[in-house]
Amino acid sequence: xTNVKVNSVAKTYGTTPVLSDITTEFPEGxxxxxxxxxxxxxxxxLRIVAGFIKPDQGVVTIGNNDVTDIPVWGRNxxxxxxxxxxxxxxxxxxxxxxxLERRGIKGAAARKExxxxxxxxxxxxxxxxxxxxxxxxxxxxxxxxxxxVIKPSVLLLDExxxxxxxxxxxxxxxxxxxxxRESGLTTIFVTHDQEEALTLSxxxxxxxxxxxxxxxxxETVYERPLTRFAAEFLGDSNFxxxxxxxxxxxxxxxxxxxTTGTLPGDRSKVTLAVRPExxxxxxxxxxxxxxxxxxxxVIYAGPVLSYLLExxxxxxxKLFAQNRDGKVLSDGDTITLSWSPEHTVPVAE
Amino acid sequence: MKPLGRIYLIVILIxxxxxxxxxxxxxxxxxxxxxxxxxxSLQWYQALWNNTVLLTAGLNSIIIATITALLSTALGTMAxxxxxxxxxxxxxxxxxxxxxxxxxPWLITGTAMLIFFYWSGIGRGxxxxxxxxxxxxxxxxxLVVGTGFRTIRAxxxxxxxxxxxxxxxxxxxxxLPLLYPSILGAALFAFAVSLDQFVxxxxxxxxGYTTLPVQIYSSIRKGFTPEINAISTVLLLGSMTIIxxxxxxxxxxxxxxxx
Numbered sequence: 001x002t003n004v005k006v007n008s009v010a011k012t013y014g015t016t017p018v019l020s021d022i023t024t025e026f027p028e029g030x031x032x033x034x035x036x037x038x039x040x041x042x043x044x045x046l047r048i049v050a051g052f053i054k055p056d057q058g059v060v061t062i063g064n065n066d067v068t069d070i071p072v073w074g075r076n077x078x079x080x081x082x083x084x085x086x087x088x089x090x091x092x093x094x095x096x097x098x099x100l101e102r103r104g105i106k107g108a109a110a111r112k113e114x115x116x117x118x119x120x121x122x123x124x125x126x127x128x129x130x131x132x133x134x135x136x137x138x139x140x141x142x143x144x145x146x147x148x149v150i151k152p153s154v155l156l157l158d159e160x161x162x163x164x165x166x167x168x169x170x171x172x173x174x175x176x177x178x179x180x181r182e183s184g185l186t187t188i189f190v191t192h193d194q195e196e197a198l199t200l201s202x203x204x205x206x207x208x209x210x211x212x213x214x215x216x217x218x219e220t221v222y223e224r225p226l227t228r229f230a231a232e233f234l235g236d237s238n239f240x241x242x243x244x245x246x247x248x249x250x251x252x253x254x255x256x257x258x259t260t261g262t263l264p265g266d267r268s269k270v271t272l273a274v275r276p277e278x279x280x281x282x283x284x285x286x287x288x289x290x291x292x293x294x295x296x297x298v299i300y301a302g303p304v305l306s307y308l309l310e311x312x313x314x315x316x317x318k319l320f321a322q323n324r325d326g327k328v329l330s331d332g333d334t335i336t337l338s339w340s341p342e343h344t345v346p347v348a349e
Numbered sequence: 350m351k352p353l354g355r356i357y358l359i360v361i362l363i364x365x366x367x368x369x370x371x372x373x374x375x376x377x378x379x380x381x382x383x384x385x386x387x388x389x390s391l392q393w394y395q396a397l398w399n400n401t402v403l404l405t406a407g408l409n410s411i412i413i414a415t416i417t418a419l420l421s422t423a424l425g426t427m428a429x430x431x432x433x434x435x436x437x438x439x440x441x442x443x444x445x446x447x448x449x450x451x452x453x454p455w456l457i458t459g460t461a462m463l464i465f466f467y468w469s470g471i472g473r474g475x476x477x478x479x480x481x482x483x484x485x486x487x488x489x490x491x492l493v494v495g496t497g498f499r500t501i502r503a504x505x506x507x508x509x510x511x512x513x514x515x516x517x518x519x520x521x522x523x524x525l526p527l528l529y530p531s532i533l534g535a536a537l538f539a540f541a542v543s544l545d546q547f548v549x550x551x552x553x554x555x556x557g558y559t560t561l562p563v564q565i566y567s568s569i570r571k572g573f574t575p576e577i578n579a580i581s582t583v584l585l586l587g588s589m590t591i592i593x594x595x596x597x598x599x600x601x602x603x604x605x606x607x608x
Contacts, residue, residue: 052507072510085508089526102513143508150512 002063002153003028004049004186009058011044018044019210022058026154026203031180031187032215033197035234036207043158045207046190050156051075062153073102078147078185080160084139086131092118092142093127099150117149118142120179137168144176148183155185161196173200194234198222206230224261227348231273238279238317239347240272253313257289259344271347276306276318278343281329286338293317295333309337369585376578383575393575403580406564410544410584413475413560417482417543422536424483425490426528430520432491433498447488455548458485463552477553478560482546486539493538497531537595544588 004026011019019041034042047053051072096114121141198218205215225231242251293309309317379390509519547562
């Protein structure tokens with residue numbers, strides 16, 4: 001149970017900067033997701049914390065120890081890999097005992113620890129089987145048991161659930177969260193699945209082009225994105241651009257949009273992000289912001305209806321509505337949509 | 350189609366094994382001129398027992414093949430580790446350069462070796478044969494072990510390291526055991542390449558030190574007796590036993606990661 005810090009960490013491959021000047025902290029016992037597209041540097045950051053990659057500059061500390069120059073095998077980390085990475089020539093018990101053995105724990109003491117770890121991942125009595133006899137989900141549980149049995153300072157997860165099918169993934173998410181809470185391990189989780197990041201984490205860090213764009217609680221990052229990229233990558237978003245005029249934003253077609261967010265000075269250009277589910281279709285005039293648009297497509301998705309809209313300026317918009325009355329509007333209909341100034345978030349481009 | 354396939358398989362097996370079986374049978378035939386009718390006799394095995402020239406050559410062959418297998422497997426496996434797990438300059442060129450020796454006719458390789466060994470003072474004899482055979486077997490070993498490497502995921506070693514293994518410990522506790530069937534297969538391959546080798550051996554052997562294929566060849570030129578069949582049978586049964594033991598215990602491909 002330790003906090004992990006990275007301080008001005010940078011890494012360049014050849015002439016391509018993969019990470020530039022990352023400084024962040026993973027507090028003790030927290031679950032942080034590193035979320036970003038491939039090439040954003042999230043895996044590189046995880047591997048730098050693990051010790052597989054040495055940063056060109058910067059410092060990594062685990063607890064109070066500067067581990068920057070300590071290789072992975074001296075760091076006492078627990079790691080889960082996308083491919084499970086169980087040793088195929090060993091039994092489940094031998095796999096789980098591997099790290100204990102490296103720490104000089106053998107015989108009855110090791111057996112006890114192994115049994116306890118297998119119980120924790122709900123695979124008691126599986127010790128004598130081989131990895132091949134287990135399903136993907138079971139193998140991933142063993143990988144988790146192997147990673148936590150050594151009582152690591154930090155648990156690092158490299159997209160461990162992405163090889164599982166949807167149902168199993170959700171089951172494993174619950175399991176992972178339960179074990180993380182029980183063990184109180186500081187956990188860093190790399191994923192490209194935004195839903196997974198939102199459900200599991202105490203904190204979400206969004207990475208883009210080697211930088212952390214935004215880090216915070218899932219709700220904050222989702223409700224108040226700082227940049228267009230963050231708004232777009234985590235969930236869906238509509239973007240409206242306009243010029244600031246007297247504390248509000250005048251769109252190109254003259255519509256005035258209000259926001260509770262902080263705006264820069266008059267006359268400057270600004271981009272506003274509005275989540276599609278925050279907009280609603282109204283029949284009369286409203287207090288909030290409103291726009292008129294034509295429906296181009298209605299997508300029926302069961303509990304939710306997605307409307308693809310277009311304003312008369314040709315600006316595409318998206319609107320998600322609860323499916324209360326079924327599909328009553330159809331393509332080509334013109335509607336008025338409304339949303340609150342609170343849900344209008346100024347974002348950096 | 351199924352019975353047709355079976356017939357096809359049987360025909361192939363007949364083509365493969367009939368000459369060998371005839372050869373083996375004739376070793377037990379009394380006639381020195383391979384005449385029929387067949388009359389069972391062990392006289393050629395008795396003659397072989399006293400034919401020190403042929404027996405010595407046979408022993409030489411086995412010794413050379415064993416040393417070749419050990420040396421080329423060790424060297425080739427190390428090369429394979431470097432080619433599979435490390436990045437360094439000239440790696441792809443090196444990898445490419447390993448393949449042509451397999452395709453170059455042995456006659457050309459043998460001539461080249463003879464000229465080079467003569468010019469450099471290495472000369473001929475057992476040491477020259479060993480150098481030649483090891484050089485010849487290494488590309489096969491690298492190829493076989495390299496294929497084995499491709500079935501082992503690199504993140505297995507990473508997992509071991511995350512649990513506290515040094516890279517050396519990770520290699521010996523994870524990679525090597527998984528590579529074991531490939532290494533054994535490569536060793537057998539090297540053994541067979543050396544045991545089979547005629548052309549290069551012919552160039553590099555001296556009158557005092559020959560291998561079995563070279564000795565058989567010179568015996569045939571002098572007019573041969575079924576003693577040749579006898580020693581061939583012994584050799585054949587020996588190598589087949591080794592291969593069957595390998596197939597039984599190593600279960601090639603069994604330990605690989607299926608995903």
